[in-house]
Amino acid sequence: MPELRELTYAEALREGLRQLMAEDERVFLIGEDIGVYGGAFGVTAGLLDQFGAERVIDTPISEAGIAGACIGAALTGMRPVGEIQFMDFVTLSMEQLVLQAAKVRFMFGGKASVPMVLRMPGGSGTGAAAQHSESLENWFVHVPGLKVVMPSTPYDAKGLIRAAVADNNPVIFVEHKLLYKTKGHVPEAPYSVPLSQTQIVREGTHLTVVATSIMVSRALQAAEQLADEGIQLEVIDPRTLKPLDDAPIIESVKKTGRALVVHEAVEMGGFGGEVVARIAASEAFDYLEAPIRRLAGLDIPIPYNRELEYHTVPQVESIVREARKLVKGEY
Amino acid sequence: MMQLSQDLIQRYHDVIESLGPEALKEMLQAMHLIRAFEERAEQLYMLGKVHGTMHLSIGQEATAIGAANAMQDGDYLLNHHRGHGHCMAWGSDPNRMMAEFMGRETGYCRGRGGSMHIADVDSNNLGANGIVAGGIPIAVGVGLSIKMRRTNQVCLVIFGDGAANEGAFHEALNMASIWALPIVFLCENNQYAMSMPVEKAFNIENISQRAAAYGLPGITVDGNDPLAVYSAVSEAAARARRGEGASLVEAKTYRYKGHSKSDKQAYRSREEVRDWQDNRDPILRFANLLVLAGVITEAEAATMRDQAIATIDEAVEFSENSPEPSVADILDGVYA
Numbered sequence: 001m002p003e004l005r006e007l008t009y010a011e012a013l014r015e016g017l018r019q020l021m022a023e024d025e026r027v028f029l030i031g032e033d034i035g036v037y038g039g040a041f042g043v044t045a046g047l048l049d050q051f052g053a054e055r056v057i058d059t060p061i062s063e064a065g066i067a068g069a070c071i072g073a074a075l076t077g078m079r080p081v082g083e084i085q086f087m088d089f090v091t092l093s094m095e096q097l098v099l100q101a102a103k104v105r106f107m108f109g110g111k112a113s114v115p116m117v118l119r120m121p122g123g124s125g126t127g128a129a130a131q132h133s134e135s136l137e138n139w140f141v142h143v144p145g146l147k148v149v150m151p152s153t154p155y156d157a158k159g160l161i162r163a164a165v166a167d168n169n170p171v172i173f174v175e176h177k178l179l180y181k182t183k184g185h186v187p188e189a190p191y192s193v194p195l196s197q198t199q200i201v202r203e204g205t206h207l208t209v210v211a212t213s214i215m216v217s218r219a220l221q222a223a224e225q226l227a228d229e230g231i232q233l234e235v236i237d238p239r240t241l242k243p244l245d246d247a248p249i250i251e252s253v254k255k256t257g258r259a260l261v262v263h264e265a266v267e268m269g270g271f272g273g274e275v276v277a278r279i280a281a282s283e284a285f286d287y288l289e290a291p292i293r294r295l296a297g298l299d300i301p302i303p304y305n306r307e308l309e310y311h312t313v314p315q316v317e318s319i320v321r322e323a324r325k326l327v328k329g330e331y
Numbered sequence: 332m333m334q335l336s337q338d339l340i341q342r343y344h345d346v347i348e349s350l351g352p353e354a355l356k357e358m359l360q361a362m363h364l365i366r367a368f369e370e371r372a373e374q375l376y377m378l379g380k381v382h383g384t385m386h387l388s389i390g391q392e393a394t395a396i397g398a399a400n401a402m403q404d405g406d407y408l409l410n411h412h413r414g415h416g417h418c419m420a421w422g423s424d425p426n427r428m429m430a431e432f433m434g435r436e437t438g439y440c441r442g443r444g445g446s447m448h449i450a451d452v453d454s455n456n457l458g459a460n461g462i463v464a465g466g467i468p469i470a471v472g473v474g475l476s477i478k479m480r481r482t483n484q485v486c487l488v489i490f491g492d493g494a495a496n497e498g499a500f501h502e503a504l505n506m507a508s509i510w511a512l513p514i515v516f517l518c519e520n521n522q523y524a525m526s527m528p529v530e531k532a533f534n535i536e537n538i539s540q541r542a543a544a545y546g547l548p549g550i551t552v553d554g555n556d557p558l559a560v561y562s563a564v565s566e567a568a569a570r571a572r573r574g575e576g577a578s579l580v581e582a583k584t585y586r587y588k589g590h591s592k593s594d595k596q597a598y599r600s601r602e603e604v605r606d607w608q609d610n611r612d613p614i615l616r617f618a619n620l621l622v623l624a625g626v627i628t629e630a631e632a633a634t635m636r637d638q639a640i641a642t643i644d645e646a647v648e649f650s651e652n653s654p655e656p657s658v659a660d661i662l663d664g665v666y667a
C-alpha cells in the first residue's frame with residue numbers, strides 16, 4: 001500500500017485555501033500580518049507570493065474593519081476569507097459579525113447573502129495568558145445567521161475550509177493554536193467535508209464522549225488508555241457546532257446509555273450545555289444509565305503560569321478520570 | 332562612535348540644567364537596566380525557562396525613560412504589550428517584574444499575568460495590555476475620574492503606532508478632547524506593527540497629525556532621545572495639569588528585536604536594523620551626550636552596563652528561588 005500523504009493542520013488549511021484561490025477569483029484573504037509574515041501561525045505562508053497583494057491583503061490593526069470589509073465584499077459578489085490573528089481579538093469585530101453579517105439576509109427579506117469565512121485560532125496551552133487564549137465559540141453559536149465550524153484534524157481542516165467558503169452564509173471558522181503543528185492524512189486533490197455533519201471518530205459501547213477541537217485528540221488518547229481497562233469510549237466530533245447535526249449523538253447515547261461532553265471553553269454557558277440539553281430532551285433520555293456530565297474549562301481567565309494554565313482546561317488525565325467515574329457509576 | 336555636536340548640548344542646555352546631573356545619570360542607568368532586563372528575558376526564553384511569549388523594547392529605552400521622568404508621583408500609567416521598559420521606568424522593582432515574567436507567586440501579578448500584563452497598581456501603574464489599543468479608552472476613564480475627584484494627577488497612556496489604527500484610539504482622543512481630560516497620549520512609533528510598516532498602514536507623514544482632527548495638540552519627537560521625549564511629555568503633562576486637556580505625543584523610535592518570540596523578520600532588512608543600532612542607539616547616544624556635557628566620565632559610563640546586569644542577576648536569582656503559584660488557589664482572584 002502506498003504511504004498516506006501527511007500534512008500538518010496549518011499546511012492542510014493552506015492547501016485548501018490555495019486550491020480555492022486558484023479555482024475561484026472571487027476568493028481572497030484579508031487580515032493582519034497574513035502577507036510577508038504568513039500569518040501569526042504561518043497558515044498563509046507563501047500565498048502572497050503566489051496570488052499577489054490584491055488577493056492576500058495585509059490590513060492595519062483594525063478588527064472591526066476586517067470583519068466589515070468581509071461583509072461588504074461578500075454582499076457584492078466576492079468570497080472573502082478573513083483572518084483574526086487570535087480569537088480573542090474577534091471581540092473587536094463583534095458588532096459587525098453579530099449585528100450585521102448574521103442579520104443582513106433576514107432583515108433584507110432573503111434578498112442578500114454574506115458568503116464570508118472568518119478564520120481565527122482559539123485556545124490555551126502556549127503561555128499566551130488571559131488575552132490571547134480565549135475559546136469564545138459559543139458566543140457565535142448563540143447568534144442566528146452565523147455558522148460555526150471547529151475542525152479537529154488536518155483532514156477536516158482542509159475539507160471544512162472548502163465547504164465553509166462554498167457556503168452562502170457567514171461562517172466562523174475556529175482553529176486551535178495547539179493543532180497547527182499536528183499531522184494527519186490529507187489527500188492532495190480538493191475535497192469538501194460537509195458542514196453540519198457530526199462524525200463518530202471512535203466506536204465504543206460504554207460512554208459517548210462528545211468533544212470539540214483539541215479535545216477530540218485528548219478524548220481519543222483517553223479512550224486508548226481506558227480500553228486497557230476494558231472501558232470502551234465512543235468519541236464523537238460535531239465538527240460544525242452550528243447548525244448542529246445532533247442525530248449521531250443521540251443515537252450514540254441510546255447505545256451507550258452515558259454521555260460526557262468535553263470542551264476547552266468555560267463550562268458555564270458553554271457549548272456543552274447545548275449538547276446536554278439536546279440529549280436530555282431526546283428519546284435517548286429513556287436509555288440513560290448515568291447523569292450526563294460536562295468536562296470543560298474552569299470559570300477563570302487563562303493564567304500565565306504554565307502549571308495553572310495546564311490545570312485550567314481538560315487534559316487526557318481528567319477525561320480518563322471523569323469517563324471512568326461515569327462508566328463505573330462512581331459519580 | 333557616534334558624532335555628537337556641541338550644538339546638541341546647546342540645544343538641550345535648559346533641560347540638562349533643569350534635570351540636574353543626578354537625575355540625568357539615573358536616567359541613563361535606568362536605560363541600561365531596561366536593556367539588561369530584556370536581554371536576560373530573551374536569554375531565559377531561549378533556555379526554555381519561560382513559556383509563552385514576550386515583546387522586547389530593546390532600542391526603545393529612551394521613550395520609556397523620557398516619558399516616565401516627565402511624570403510626577405501619583406500620576407497614572409497605562410501601557411501596552413511591549414511594556415517592560417515603561418514599567419521599569421515607572422520605578423517598578425526588577426525582582427518582582429522578573430518573577431512575573433517567570434510566572435512566580437512573588438511576581439507583580441502572582442504569576443497570573445505574565446510579560447504582557449505586568450501591573451503595579453500600588454504605584455498607579457494600571458498595567459500593560461495584551462490587546463492593541465486596549466488601554467487607550469481606559470485612559471479616558473482615568474482622566475474623567477481625575478477630573479471628578481479634583482486631584483492634580485495626569486494619566487500617561489503609551490501605545491504603539493499600530494494601535495492608532497484601532498477605532499478605540501479615535502473614540503478616546505475625541506472624548507479626551509471634548510471633556511478636556513488630563514491625559515498624555517504617547518504613541519511609541521517603532522516603525523512597525525508586527526510586520527506592517529507605518530508607511531503601509533498610514534497615509535500621513537506623522538501619526539501626531541491625527542491630533543488635529545480631534546482638536547488636540549500633536550507633536551512628533553525623536554523617540555531615541557530621552558531628553559526630547561522628556562521635554563515633549565513634560566509640556567503635555569503641564570498642560571494637562573493646568574486643566575487645558577489632553578495632548579498626543581508621537582515618539583519615533585525603532586525596535587531592534589523581532590515582534591515576539593517567533594518572528595523571522597522577512598519584512599525588513601538586516602541593514603535597516605543595523606543602521607539604527609549603529610547610528611541612533613538611544614543608550615550610546617545619551618551616554619555620549621552626558622560625557623560631552625560633563626555629567627558623567629567615560630569611566631563611569633563604562634561601568635553602568637555591568638551594574639545593570641548585576642541587578643538583573645539578582646532579580647533572576649530572586650525569581651528562581653520564588654515559589655510557583657499553587658494549583659490549589661487556581662480559582663482565586665476572579666471576583667473582588
Ligand SMILES: Cc1ncc(C[n+]2csc(CCOP(=O)(O)OP(=O)(O)O)c2C)c(N)n1
Pocket residue numbers: 032061063085089092386412413461462463464490491492493494495521523524525590
Ligand atoms: C486587538 C489586537 N489585534 C491584534 C493583536 C496582535 N498584535 C499584538 S502586538 C501587534 C502589533 C502592535 O503594533 P504596535 O501597536 O505598533 O506596537 P509594537 O508591537 O510595535 O510595539 C499585533 C498585531 C492584538 N494583541 N490585539
Ligand SMILES: [Mg+2]
Pocket residue numbers: 491492493519520521522523524525
Ligand atoms: Mg509599532
